[in-house]
Amino acid sequence: MGLKLIHLPETVYDRGKTATNRAEAKAVIKEVFDHYHKYGNTKSLGVGTFNVRQQQAILEELELQLKLNPSMEKYFKGNQGEHFFVKNLETIQGDERDVIMVSVGYGFDAEGRLSHNFGPVNQDGGERRLNVLLTRAREKCLIFSNFRGKDLHLNSTAPFGLRALKEFLEYADDKILSHQEQFPNTADDAFEGAVYEFLTEHGYEIHRRVGCAGFRVDLAVVDPEYPGRYLLGISCDGPMYQTSRVARDRDRLRQQILKGLGWNLHRLWATDWYRNRVEVQKRLLATIEELLQEERADEVIPPVEVETVLTEEVSSDLAEEIDSQLEEGVPETDSLSPTNEITDLNPVESEKSVTTSDQQDEEKPTSSSADFPELEEVLELQKETSTPENEDTSEGGLSEYMVCEDTGVPVSGEFHNQPVGDIARAAMKVVEVEGPIHYDELVKRIRTFWGLSRAGRRVKSVMKEAITLGVMDGQIIQKGEFLYYKDAPVVVRRRTGNPPAKMDLISPEEIAGAVRIILESQYATQKDELIKEVSRLFGAKVTRGPAINRIKGVIEDMIQKGEIEERPDGMVDFIREEMIQN
Incomplete structure (x- = not known):
């Protein structure tokens, strides 16, 4: 138990706008859930914040996570003796819990600046408010902050409350006065x-x-x-x-x-x-x-x-x-x-990190590089630099499209009667395995898990709400019709059946990756030939009008962005340094 600083340097204080740290609020609620998973109701818990806005941000994150995890709602009912609370330093006086989590909220902003404005702590008597907030715990106190005490550079005229905060954070961090x-x-x-x-x-x-x-x-x-x-x-x-x-x-x-x-x-x-x-x-x-x-x-x-x-x-x-x-x-x-x-x-x-070898044991050879022998070296390079450790790859180095087989969510009852949080977690798992994935393809995958042959009005409504929850949670990123998993690299994958190699179901980023693979192996290529080879790389046997237009649009977008160029002779290639020098 005792005192601990949980340093969150990757989070950002939204100074001048919402005056909150949303990522810190998310980390607090995650720790709250971990607490109840570990202790249940045997140790009471409360959360304190430095201002009202951070308090509201934590309550909103709690509401979101309860929708995603409805089984946790039993711990947040107000009929318990010492029930869970989220309060700010102005309203927390008189409340004690076995464990208190404190969200500072203030801290480094997006530009890396640390303001010395900590709300009520800067005012007269701020040290007393701080003392009340930090002494609510009987056994354990966790402090969440995106900065350390040593990051606060104060002079002798700084408010006493601010100087007390600095020393407290330093002690919470290293246990040395x-x-x-x-x-x-x-x-x-x-x-x-x-x-x-x-x-x-x-x-x-x-x-x-x-x-x-x-x-x-x-x-x-x-x-x-x-x-x-x-x-x-x-x-x-x-x-x-x-x-x-x-x-x-x-x-x-x-x-x-x-x-x-x-x-x-x-x-x-x-x-x-x-x-x-x-x-x-x-x-x-x-x-x-x-x-x-x-x-x-x-x-x-x-x-x-x-x-x-x-x-x-x-x-x-x-x-x-x-x-x-x-x-x-x-x-x-x-x-x-x-x-x-x-x-x-x-x-x-x-x-x-522990790597998973189960998927790698199931690798199957493919003829992806057999069509283009000169691609083998480039594909192997892509495998080493872009493919996650647990990505299933073919012998030629090009990743096979992996379909999510298990979302980890129990499938039972009518789909539209399921807690939307469960559907959201299933959607996030599919996006994690298959992302980037087309919106319609995700809906198809989820309804298939529930044995539905089509997605009616109610199914689409539930899916829309579930995907919205995933986006709000930050695990899913939506760009137009495609859904991406947070921080996951975009890897070019070969489609050999399910799903089919339909260009309108493949994200622009993945098509652009295929263009780079072809140009890295063949250098300058005629645009029409480049389009065909990109299509074949994804596993398509025939390239028709819609697919041609789709790939052509991505190539033209890459030209506009300066990633590649189209020469006067109609050849497409990277803008290579040796040509610039000449």
Whole structure:
């Protein structure tokens, strides 16, 4: 549990327009769903935002994802004790949940600029609003942001709320406070010094100010039998206590968290120490002796290495180790645990992508390059540079068109009675496998899964709504009559039956790719011959009027864009550098 910054550098804050970060909102809802998949209703959850507009963006994304995943609706009903909520920092006061996710929303815009305008946080009392927002979690707090604390470059005149936000984000990111020694030596500090000297004189090893931020333990007694752990934490009413602004922070919350981490705590008051020192000292020693008499786990823990200054290299390694522990389920707040130790840390290795070999095992030879022996080298190059690892390819290197066989969505009941979210997920799967795909071909594929021979009015209406959801979700991109899967490369594919090699069902980008393949292998080619060879490359045996016009239109569009040229002799070719130089 604990505190974690989820850095989303690929997201963009829409400054000056919607004042939201839609991609960040999407990431938040994805994490919300992951939370309920993992914990169900056993851990309550809430989301907080820095402004009303980001709150609305998250609610809209939630509505969309619930349509796509209707089975999740049971977790968002308001009839539960501590139900799910999405609130902004002006309305979240008084609400607590086991887990809180905070969406900053503000951040780098499309031009890479980071404005210092963070709404209410910049105003007078902004630090109090920020404190309320960031202390709603009992066990875990996740911060979503497209920038890090170190990206905020502030001067001494910056609002206190903004400076507090910067330091908080830095701590959430690397668990290291920017200033290791936050409090100067004062008269109040002498009280802690006196207790420290008293205990060391009695033979105990004492560490001062263990942990971080507002949950630092003033004095920690090292267990003499197990030097790698602390026997007792001592809280004084010195600087650490006085800097807590409200009684709740001083006592209930701080003590609750520290005890939850396994600390045995003992409170010392300065007035008691100076007025009745002997009695206070006796009680302190008696408490330590009682703890020493208790049975403890018989294990050897390496000694704690105390370092007053952490280098940037160690800080970086520590952050990576914390991320590694989170993935393995280790509590994130180990830095405050009484069994804390500093060891040599190794960076976490990046996850390696797992390639699927099932489809590659099913590869079948084709005669695509047999018609054009000179294409083999070019097609092989395309295979290496453009084809995804899990793309099924022929021996000649040209990809065979793969039809989606399984959408992962159960097929049952009447099509028009299905949750539109299920239809949308099926459509997104088809586009992922077959994209770019013609709109009508997608409708045909989906209705075929439900055993329908034709698409009537109701089927078309459901499909339109489902595809719209997919586009809103960002997984599908629609360009005219064709649907593309997000970030997927366009690969030239050979059609040998289903679907047929009909040019009007093939996207302009895929036809353009075929034109490039022909020209890369044959150099300059007569336009009519180029059209025929492009058609044959897709698997068509005959090239007629509509197909000719379709390919011709793509070639002319490529000429207009300056990708290729048509010479005076009617030959079509790339605009090659050697010709420009001549």
